[in-house]
Amino acid sequence: MMTVDPEDDAGAETADWYEWQAVMAAADGMALYVKALDANGRITDDTCRIICERHEDWVVLQGQDAELVSAKHKDPAYGAYTTLRKLFDDGGLAHLFRRWLALGAKPTCRLVTTPGLSAGPAQNLEKACEYLRDLRLGGAAVAVSDEHRSVVDDACGTLDRSKLPDDWREGGFSGDFPGTGHRDQMARFMSVLSIDHGQARRQHTDFAAPAMFAQPVVDRLGLHTPAAEIWEAVLRLFRARMRAGGPVPLAALPKVLAYRIGASAPNVEEIERSLVDRIITMQDIDVAIRVAVRNPGGFRPLPRLQRASRVAVKMAAGTCTDNSIERAEQLRADYQEYWSERMAIDAGARVEQARLRRTLLKVSDEATQAVGGIAAASGPVLWAELQRRLEELPRTDFPDDMDAELLLGGVCELSNHCRVWFSERFDVDAALASLRADTGSDA
Template sequence: MTPEEDSGSRTLNRYRWQSRVATRDLLALLSLDLADRQRGEDPPHRVLVSERHEDWAVFNGERWWLVSAKHLDSDQGAWTLSTLMSDGGIPHLYRNYRRLPAAPGCRMVTNNAIRSAPETRLLRDLCQLEDGADATPRSPMSSEDRDGLNLTLARYLMLHHKDAGLSEEESQGRSSNVNHCKPNSDLLASSTRFLDSLLLDTNIPGRRSIIDVGPLRYVKPVLHRLGHTSTEAEAVWEALTGYVEQSMEDQLSTEDAGLTDLIRSFSTRPQDLGEEAAEKRTVTTGQALTVIERALRRPQVFLAPPLPFEHKVSVKMAVGKLESNAIQRAEDRMTVWRKTCAAEVDDSPGNHAQLQEFSDELEDRVDDLHVELRNEGVEENLFGTRLWHSATRLPPESFPPLPFRLTRTLLTGALADASDQCRVWFTPYRFDADAILLGSSGRATNAADEDGGE
């Protein structure tokens, strides 16, 4: 993959992450609707309005918030005050906030923490919505600290005056060094109001994990309120995120501050924007409920067609109700285990005997865990997950020595290899894994054909 292709892939994945975060907000609004109805109350108008992939507004009756979502990859570290004002887009959020006649709340959403450093401590103490991402408890803020934080914010707004939408008058006193910027009283007053409205929501899963976390964390509670099990949570999650993503893809005719123009259109309906543009950008809780009902009726339409199994261990884990991440890890680490054995176990005296002793011990340990789970009365649908979790966390140093150092990765691969050779099962019973393995390719092809016909 070229650097340009990698950059494009990252951008696309961030866009999809942002649409999933917006879907989380939409599900939260729908949950409020359902709670109102359960109390016998008529819910207020609740709606999600999007500009582009990074910005949207959440309306809950008379209350509403501007939201800006910024993903930070793990190799970029935590947010600093400087990056919050540049890559984090705080000045752009300020610009949208100030363009609206009625001051909304503002929320910056991110998957990463605010760095624990003197320069960001005050911002974190004042604005961070949840402190779970940072183990440091919040500290009370004095009026002097608050004034100092507001001065720092105003200076950064001057440094990024174009993104913040500052006028020539407000930009007077600007310097290329943030500490030398001298904001006037009007800008200080405006930044104070913005700071009062600002929340930093830093406890969001990253772009890889939110795909797996979303169905259970965000969809499951809504399905339970609707009287459904979480069986089709993944299909509902994919259907809703796709619907929200579509609302984010149509560009407004006004690229500059298009979200604020769209919000104004709710009351003024300007001719240059038009109702059609507003409708494309708007997702109501009623529409969300319709999408959920559609996904519950035909979940297979919204799920990727099943991939054919490549190994018997994958079949056994799938039947044992283990999820795709665990199956992928088993396949990958089984390959590592086999390559390591091939490279390190030769015909030297005792090598094969060591390997056999280790394999026997591993199988005995798994048998012990199996019996413990049966004695606990673990439900069948949790049995495989519990067995895999317990077996892969056995201390590597407690096993007989091998011709090479045993790590957790290699232990996981050895467990997968033993299962692939039908010496370990993740169900309380045995079944014909070979038949499922041979038949999976045809079923996957048929499923793909059926979905393509929708």
């Protein structure tokens, strides 16, 4: 279990993505909470609530107004959104459009995502959305101008029409595609769409979220409780609701006489009661905040355990995941054990080790340049590029009884000796001394 490496790390990465979605939903919750407060810090609007994982990742509700929110996290290697196809497929705008149509074209829509928008089609879409939104907010007819017509037409062309209503299929609207009907409907969608791009990635939200999303609430309420504790209390609430982990009034009791003769379809209130396990009200957030205030230290985030080695500190500085760091430490230990055994029985092993060291330094240098240099890439991007290049290395460049995993362990050993970096250079020994002082470790 410990020595055989897994094929992938998808489970941990998926958990990180769900955590990031919970963070972004909690940020919306905090914003909606502040909006619902009066000058004395009391909730005056009890119609505000968030429904998690229904129609989209979450829905923000205030009275009769609703906003569908799709949250898409992309790692640095993805880069920016460059085309409309990427925005509609990878960014989820196509799914947002379908849900918007299914809901009678009434909600507003928002995409929350980490990549930015590159110059060209992606930024042109954002500009068209802003133009059409201004028309709508100004009370004018939402009409497509000549300047934005090609963007609207291209957006129509990205959609899989087989998944859309009949009007969007062959012969729909005017019969042409995109016709006036398609174009007008897409324009109305774009007039209610906002793209909240460039959000903090999952590697950074643990550190940045309390200051970004909780401190304004702390200041608004005049609290003395640390923002990190307020944030943790509210985030726990959203973590549970995003997994339908809220209260279930009837627990596991059977649904007796649920479909009796003469019964009618459930009304809005009954449906909302059935979704109580994934709804967050402003009162829920208020209670979470008050509990955190009354229990100082009770919602303090758990301290992050960090390995006290040079390679671990350097990978952490490059925002590599804890699982990658643990794997790096294990591979480094395996690499050291390999050469210890070789040198005990082979007098020429030291020469071979030196030759391999030069090869690994060359691969590390080429990988760094391929990802645009340390300043342009994060640790996970370089980590993935190193693995790819080591797997493609010719067999003649390393010993017959060594594989790509051990080669990666060799790179980790070089990093531990400050020959390879996963971030900009810094005083590793000073960082280690600070870490050991914080943990009380002499290791």
